[in-house]
Amino acid sequence: MFFKRKTDEIDKTRLPVHIGIIMDGNGRWAKKRGLPRSAGHKAGAESLKKIITEANNLGIKYATVYAFSTENWKRPKAEVDYLMSLLMDYLVNAEKTLAGENVVIRAIGSRKELSEEMRRQIVKTEEFTKNNTGIVMNIALNYGGRDEIVHAVREICREAAAEGKSADDITAGDIESRLYTAGQPDVDLLIRTSGEQRLSNFMLWQVSYAEMWFTDKLWPDFKPADLHRAIADFQHRGRRFGGV
Ligand code: IPE
Ligand code: IPE
Ligand code: MG
Numbered sequence: 001m002f003f004k005r006k007t008d009e010i011d012k013t014r015l016p017v018h019i020g021i022i023m024d025g026n027g028r029w030a031k032k033r034g035l036p037r038s039a040g041h042k043a044g045a046e047s048l049k050k051i052i053t054e055a056n057n058l059g060i061k062y063a064t065v066y067a068f069s070t071e072n073w074k075r076p077k078a079e080v081d082y083l084m085s086l087l088m089d090y091l092v093n094a095e096k097t098l099a100g101e102n103v104v105i106r107a108i109g110s111r112k113e114l115s116e117e118m119r120r121q122i123v124k125t126e127e128f129t130k131n132n133t134g135i136v137m138n139i140a141l142n143y144g145g146r147d148e149i150v151h152a153v154r155e156i157c158r159e160a161a162a163e164g165k166s167a168d169d170i171t172a173g174d175i176e177s178r179l180y181t182a183g184q185p186d187v188d189l190l191i192r193t194s195g196e197q198r199l200s201n202f203m204l205w206q207v208s209y210a211e212m213w214f215t216d217k218l219w220p221d222f223k224p225a226d227l228h229r230a231i232a233d234f235q236h237r238g239r240r241f242g243g244v
Contacts, residue, residue, distance in 0.1 A: 010058065010231050016188035018062035019055065019230075020203050020210065023048065025194025025218030032218075038082045043220035045086050049097065054224040056103055056135040058231070062184055063137050064108070066202050070144030073113075087141060088118060091125045102134030108180035109143030110151070138181065145204030152178035181206055189234045191227075193219045211237050 023044055030040030048065060055063050068083055075083075094105050107122045114122075122141075155178045156170060176182065187203055187210040195216040199207065213230045215222070 010228055011235055012059060014235055015058065015060055016211075016231065016234055017060070018064070018185050018187045018189075018206075019060055020064045020066075020187040020190040020207060021051070022066045022190070022192040022196075022200065022202055023219040023222075024192060024196055024200075026220060028194060029218040029220045037079055040218075040220060041079075041083055041086055045090055047220050047222055048090075050224060051222065051227055052098060052103060052135065052137055053101060054227055056101055058227075060135055063135055064140055064181070064187065064203065064206075065137065066140045066143065066200075068109075068141050068143070069201055070110070070142060070147050071201065084115070084118065087139070088121060090139075091118075091121045094125055095128050098129075098137070102132045103129060104132045104134065104136040105129045106136065106138050107141045108138045108148075109141045110147055111142070113142055136184070138184075140202070143180070144201045145199070146201060148180055149175070149205060151180075175205065179205060186210070189213060189230065191215070191230050193217050193222050209239070209241055211239065 026040035026044040027037040028040070029043060030037050033039070052063060052065075067087060072083070073080060091105070091107075094103070098105060105125050107126065111119050111122065152175050156174055159165070160167070160170070181203075186208065187206045190203075190207050190210040191213050192198075193215055195214070197212075197214050203210075211234050213233060215226060215230075217226060
């Protein structure tokens with residue numbers, strides 16, 4: 001007999017520790033409504049606040065959200081500028097709203113291409129929220145998985161040269177400890193909205209054994225109930241990590 005399982009039932013003792021979210025589909029959401037893409041990004045930012053609040057309330061420990069990729073600079077300047085201003089607002093407001101909810105906010109990605117103002121705000125928001133004890137929210141901003149690995153390898157090479165270490169001494173742990181997410185666990189559950197089923201350079205190292213969950217919903221339409229569904233599905237999968 002096949003019973004349809006109640007999709008929103010979550011076992012709070014078996015939550016994914018780290019969720020990754022590729023928040024995709026803002027542009028299509030706006031287009032469907034005859035609005036400019038910027039309206040989709042604005043709605044997407046609202047969606048993000050709700051989802052982080054929900055994840056925090058559920059007791060999820062880490063959430064990494066893809067906000068701007070190293071490839072997104074290819075977009076028209078006006079869109080890039082708008083996305084940057086939204087992210088800036090997000091960081092500023094986060095001090096008032098998400099920080100009050102005990103969220104730890106961090107930015108991951110390469111900072112040198114960001115404006116001076118954005119870099120300063122990142123440091124400020126990180127500093128302001130660092131002693132919070134709730135969910136750690138990594139905002140992937142000018143983030144690329146390949147860039148992150150290149151960055152780690154460069155550091156390893158520099159240190160190895162200085163210490164006279166041989167190539168054979170390099171371990172996976174050496175790479176891991178130099179990623180932007182150093183010290184954090186791997187991603188358990190990866191969510192991507194908008195029907196696309198690809199990584200688009202997100203967390204290449206950290207998603208090695210993540211369970212992938214896709215939905216056709218566009219990011220601004222993604223609701224706390226959808227997060228519940230993703231987690232409930234995750235809890236019904238058998239993870240083996242290469243074992244039996
Ligand atoms: C995701 O939505 C947000 C970013 C990539 C910054 P998109 O802007 O990619 O929306 P679509 O995929 O064009 O619909
Ligand atoms: C991935 O979405 C990046 C973010 C969600 C920030 P894209 O919309 O940039 O990815 P592609 O181009 O469809 O692969
Ligand atoms: Mg997209």
